[in-house]
Amino acid sequence: MAGFVGACSRALSVTEASVARAAQMTVYSPKATEVPVFADRALIVHRSFFGFLETTRNHAQAGGLHAWVDGEIYNQAELATAPGEVFADTLLRHYRDGRLEQLLARVDGVYIALLYDTDRRQLHVLVDRYGLRPFYLYHGQGHLLFGAEVKCFLELETFTPRIRRDVVDSFMHLEHFLGDTTWFEGVWVAAPSTWYTYSLDDDSLRQKRYWTWAAMKPRTLTLDEAAEEMGMLLDQANKSRAIHDGYTVGVALSGGMDSRAILAAVHEQNPPTYTFGIEGSADVAVAKQVVAVAGVTHIAYDTHVDHWLEQRFSGIWKTDGMFNVYHMHYSHLMDKIAAVMDVNLSGFLGDAVIGGTYLSKKGKTFLSQRINTEVARHYYGPYYTQCDLNDSFFDLDKVDPYLFYNRGRRMIGMGAEEAAKIIPQRVPFMDNKLMELSYALPDAYRVNSGVYYRALLRKYPAFYETIPNASSGVPLTEHPTLAYALRKKYNKLVYAVKYKLGIPTSYTDVYNWIKVPETAAAIRQLLDPKTALYAQYTSDDYVTKFLEPHVQGKHNYMKQVMGAVTVEIWLQQVFNKKYRRYEAKH
Numbered sequence: 338m339a340g341f342v343g344a345c346s347r348a349l350s351v352t353e354a355s356v357a358r359a360a361q362m363t364v365y366s367p368k369a370t371e372v373p374v375f376a377d378r379a380l381i382v383h384r385s386f387f388g389f390l391e392t393t394r395n396h397a398q399a400g401g402l403h404a405w406v407d408g409e410i411y412n413q414a415e416l417a418t419a420p421g422e423v424f425a426d427t428l429l430r431h432y433r434d435g436r437l438e439q440l441l442a443r444v445d446g447v448y449i450a451l452l453y454d455t456d457r458r459q460l461h462v463l464v465d466r467y468g469l470r471p472f473y474l475y476h477g478q479g480h481l482l483f484g485a486e487v488k489c490f491l492e493l494e495t496f497t498p499r500i501r502r503d504v505v506d507s508f509m510h511l512e513h514f515l516g517d518t519t520w521f522e523g524v525w526v527a528a529p530s531t532w533y534t535y536s537l538d539d540d541s542l543r544q545k546r547y548w549t550w551a552a553m554k555p556r557t558l559t560l561d562e563a564a565e566e567m568g569m570l571l572d573q574a575n576k577s578r579a580i581h582d583g584y585t586v587g588v589a590l591s592g593g594m595d596s597r598a599i600l601a602a603v604h605e606q607n608p609p610t611y612t613f614g615i616e617g618s619a620d621v622a623v624a625k626q627v628v629a630v631a632g633v634t635h636i637a638y639d640t641h642v643d644h645w646l647e648q649r650f651s652g653i654w655k656t657d658g659m660f661n662v663y664h665m666h667y668s669h670l671m672d673k674i675a676a677v678m679d680v681n682l683s684g685f686l687g688d689a690v691i692g693g694t695y696l697s698k699k700g701k702t703f704l705s706q707r708i709n710t711e712v713a714r715h716y717y718g719p720y721y722t723q724c725d726l727n728d729s730f731f732d733l734d735k736v737d738p739y740l741f742y743n744r745g746r747r748m749i750g751m752g753a754e755e756a757a758k759i760i761p762q763r764v765p766f767m768d769n770k771l772m773e774l775s776y777a778l779p780d781a782y783r784v785n786s787g788v789y790y791r792a793l794l795r796k797y798p799a800f801y802e803t804i805p806n807a808s809s810g811v812p813l814t815e816h817p818t819l820a821y822a823l824r825k826k827y828n829k830l831v832y833a834v835k836y837k838l839g840i841p842t843s844y845t846d847v848y849n850w851i852k853v854p855e856t857a858a859a860i861r862q863l864l865d866p867k868t869a870l871y872a873q874y875t876s877d878d879y880v881t882k883f884l885e886p887h888v889q890g891k892h893n894y895m896k897q898v899m900g901a902v903t904v905e906i907w908l909q910q911v912f913n914k915k916y917r918r919y920e921a922k923h
Contacts, residue, residue, distance in 0.1 A: 338363075338470065338471060338485055338486075338754055338758065338761075339363055339364070339384075339385040339386045339387060339407070339485060340384065340385065340386075340407045340408075340472065340484075340485030341374070341382055341383070341384050341405070341449060341451060341472070341483060341484070341485060342356055342359045342360040342363065342382070342383050342384070342385070342484045342489045343356055343374075343380065343381050343382035343383060343482075343483055344356060344380075344381050344480055344481070344482050344483075344495075345379060345380045345460045345480065345481045345483075345535055345537070346379065346479055346480040346481070346540070347379060347458075347479070347537040347538065347540065348479060349378065349381065349480070350479075350480070350494055350495055351480065351482070351494050351495055352381075352494065353376055353383075355492050355493050355494055356381045356382075356383050356492075356493070357371070357373065357383055358492045359383075359484060359489040359490070359492035359493060360383035360384065360385050361385070362486065362488055362489060362491075362492065363385045363485050363489065363758075365655065365758040365759055366387070366675065366759045366760075368387050368388065368675070368679065369385055369386060369387050369388070370385065370386065370388055371383060371384070371385040372384060372385075372386075374396075374405060375403065375405070377455075379458070379537055380460060382405065384405070384407060385485065386407065387679075387761055389583065389679055390409075390584070390680075390761060392582045393423050394423045394425065395407065395423070395424075395425055397423065397425035397428070397429050398429075400456075401454065401455035401456040402429050402433070402452070402453070402454055402455070402456075403451075403452070403453040404425040404428045404429050404432075404450060404451070404452045404453075405425065405450065405451045406423075406424050406425050406428070406448055406450045407448060407450070407470070408446060408447050408448025408449060408465065409446055409448065410424045410446035411445045411446055411578070411768070412443075412444065412446070412769070413427070416440065416444065418430070424444075424446075424448075427440065428450055428452060429452070432452060432454075432461075437547075438532065438545075438547045441466075441530075441532065441547040442466075442530075442547050442548045442552070444465070444466065445768065445770075446465055447465055447469040447470050447764065447767070448465050448470055449463070449464060449465070449470050449485075449527070450463040451463075457536075458536065458537040458538055459534055459535065459536050460481065460534075460535045460537075461534050461535075462527065462532075462533040462535070463531075463532055463533075464527045464528065464529060464530065464531045464532075464533075465529070465530075466530050466548055466769070467529050467530075467741070467767055467772075468526070468527065468528060468529030468530070468531075468746055469746075469750070469764065471485070471486075471526055471527075471750070472484075472485060472526065472527040473487050473490070473524055473525065473526055473527065474525055474526075474527055474533070474542075475490055475521075475523050475524045475525075476523070477495075477523050478495040478496075479495075479540050480495050481535040481542060482495070482496060486657055487520065487521060487657035487659075488654070488657055488910075488911075490521065490524060491911065498911055498912075499521060499522040499523075500520055500521065500873075500874055501518065501519075501521065502874045502875070504518055504520065504723070505874045505875045505904065506720075506877075507723060508659075508903075508904065509875075509877075509901065510720065511717060511720060511748075512661040512663075512664075512896065513660070513661075513743070513748030513751065514723075514747045515717065515720060515721070515723040515724045515747065516723045516724030516725065516742075516743070517724075518723055519657070519659065520657070520658055520659070520911075526747075528544070528546075528730075529730070529742070529746070530546050530547055530548040530549065530730070531544050531547070532544065532546075546729075549730045549732060550730060550731060550732060550735075550738040550776070551729070551732040553733055553772075553773060553776040553777060555778075555779075556774075556777040556778070558777075560791065561791075563774070563778050563782055563788050563792075564788050564791035564792040565795065566774055567691065567771070567774060567788060567789065567792040568792040568793070568795055570768070570771045570774055571598060571602070571691075571765070571766075571771055571796070572602045572796060573768075573770075574770070574771050575598070575602035575603055575682065575765045576602055576603060577765075577768070578763040578765045578768075579602075579603040579682060579763075581679075581680070584679040584680065585608075585609065585677070585678045585679045585680070586606070586679070586680045586681075586682060586763075587608045587609040587611070587677065587678030587680070587681055588600045588608050588681065589610070589611060589612075589674075589681050589683060589684075589756075590610045590611065590612045590624045590627060590635070591612065591620050591624070591684070591807070592618075592620035592621075592622070592623035592624060592806065592808070593620075593806060593807060593808070594688070594692070594786075594789075594790070594793060594806060594813075595684025595687030595688055595692075595766065596683075596684040597797075597801070598684070598687070598800075599682045599683075599684060599765060600627065600628075600631050600633070601631070601799075601800040602765075602797075603682065604631035604632065607633055607634070608633060608678075608682075609633070609634050609635075609636070609677045609678050610628055610631075610633055611635065611636045611638060611674055612624035612636075612637050613637070613640050613667045613844065614637070614639075614844050614845075615639065615640055615641055615844065615846055616639060618807075618844065619807035619810075620844065621637045622807075623804060623805060623806070623807045624637070626804045627804055630799050630804070631800075636677065638670050638674075640666050640667060640670070640844055640845050641845075641846075642669050645850060646850075646856055646902070648668055649662045649668045649669075650906050650910075650916040651668065651916075651917070651918055652665040652668040653903055653910065654907075654916070654917045655754070655758045656754055656755050657907070658904065658906070658907025658908075658910070659747070660754070661896060661899055661900045661903050662899050662900075662902055662906070663847060663895060663896050663900065665755060666844040666845050668755065671756065671758075671759040671760060675759050675760050678760065679760070680762070680763060681756065681760050681761070681763070682762075682765060683753055683756075683762045683763065683764050683765075684766065685750075685753050685766060685767065686745050686749060686764070686767065687766040688786070689740075689741065689749075690766055690771075690772060690775050690776075691766060691786075691789045691792075692783065692786035692789045692790075693780065693783030693784045693785065693786060693787075694786075695736065695737050695740040695744070695745075696736065696737070696783065696784050697784070698716055699715065701715060702784060703736045704781060704784060705734050705735070705781075706734055706736065707736070708731050708736050709726065712736055713726045716740065717743070724739070724742065726739055730742070733776065735776060735780060737776070790813045790815075793813060794813050794814075794815055801813040802814075808828075808829065809828055809829055810824070810832075811824055811825045811828065837893060839893050839895065847899065848895045851884075851887060851888070851898055852887070852888050852890075857888050860898065860902060861884060863902065863905055863906075864879045864880045864901055864902070864905055866879070866880065869905050870905060870908035870909060870912060870913075871901070871905045871908060879897075879905075882897075883897040883898050884898050884901070
């Protein structure tokens with residue numbers, strides 16, 4: 338995602354030219370650009386951004402204080418005290434008054450802010466409540482380095498990339514990172530709700546949390562009352578994220594419930610919509626029913642494409658190797674989608690934060706309890722230690738804060754990141770008021786999407802009463818009959834069996850695409866441990882362990898094979914500068 342890149346030190350040995358190159362690496366779209374923001378003897382900042390989103394001023398200065406903001410604030414009207422006051426002004430006002438921590442706890446937005454105090458010789462880095470705008474930090478060699486993407490550090494003179502061996506196996510097993518880790522030693526992703534302070538005089542970096550999940554207070558509502566309020570807040574959240582000023586806001590429509598709720602809320606604005614999947618996929622079929630009700634334009638993209646594997650390699654580069662290339666179903670379509678919409682409204686984590694899908698895993702359900710060792714191990718096995726589950730940030734009697742911090746932010750979030758490089762994403766389900774209601778409710782309301790589905794039926798009945806969910810094959814109902822329940826259970830069982838056997842269910846047919854002789858041969862050559870870079874960091878032979886059993890039909894190892902490809906391609910991109918851009922073969 339576009340954003341800030343820079344370096345801060347009392348004795349800078351990082352040049353502005355290298356910072357400019359690093360910032361340029363985060364530009365993937367002709368709609369985006371990179372510009373210098375600030376430079377003096379102690380601080381260099383550049384920024385990349387989408388020009389059409391720059392509808393308000395993002396910089397403020399008062400004496401020796403500077404504030405810069407990258408991102409969007411959705412409740413600025415509640416925070417401002419004067420006409421024309423932008424968020425950067427608000428930050429400086431509260432910083433001067435000693436009330437910055439209280440302000441940050443109230444902000445509803447997705448942003449990174451920098452506050453430079455030249456009198457105190459300090460740089461402050463401020464991260465949004467849920468850490469939805471990834472930002473990476475490195476403190477070493479007498480410098481604080483920062484960037485919107487991990488790859489930015491490769492251009493900065495004081496940084497030498499060293500791969501963390503301990504995360505290789507965990508990525509292969511989990512498909513994502515845990516806690517604040519990245520591939521590089523010493524580089525971490527900035528934590529949610531965190532205020533970092535770098536002091537030039539003693540080269541120290543301190544941090545504190547300005548908000549924790551303990552702030553979520555329980556409420557006593559009936560299930561019906563909760564559903565009514567949830568429907569209202571969801572509608573408001575979607576409409577607030579659909580604002581636009583001379584650019585086009587669209588909706589990526591799947592066959593599930595979350596994106597449909599977004600379209601139901603904003604369909605009167607006639608947003609463009611799209612769905613991707615292989616021919617005959619359930620997602621495309623369901624989406625066509627939804628857009629018929631909404632009366633909006635719709636494009637169905639076929640995800641089958643020649644050179645499908647190579648076309649995903651640029652997605653590995655965009656996501657800094659932290660997202661399994663298996664999930665990059667539409668990398669090759671993003672330029673086409675960007676031609677019909679400038680911003681996408683995403684259903685990011687709707688199923689989890691409102692629908693309660695994180696409450697259950699592998700036959701176990703965890704209600705009304707804080708994360709603990711037993712639960713963390715159940716979800717992440719031996720790798721759970723990579724995130725401190727005793728962090729007071731998770732102090733709520735629900736497992737979601739910990740799982741959101743990890744799977745939500747580090748996996749699902751990286752999927753949104755890949756798209757955001759070309760098409761900025763807005764995430765209505767992360768609206769503060771909606772989140773605060775959801776986590777004020779008993780887990781018994783959220784489990785199995787009980788309150789969520791009731792809210793959808795009451796707020797948007799035309800979109801849910803007769804149109805099925807692509808995975809369950811049935812529409813929503815408040816009063817399921819025995820026949821309905823059996824049909825839903827049967828459809829889900831068929832879906833699970835098809836997935837296990839590698840029979841395509843929706844987006845792609847990666848299971849069989851890997852087996853095509855030409856593709857299998859290319860992967861075999863890429864992953865040959867005699868020449869592959871990954872062999873320096875693990876004793877596993879990915880060809881023998883995953884590729885050959887998959888090709889021979891002994892196991893469905895499509896995600897493991899693609900995870901191995903992700904690791905090797907990323908290492909090649911970092912150390913050999915290969916595969917960074919896809920060039921079509923003629």
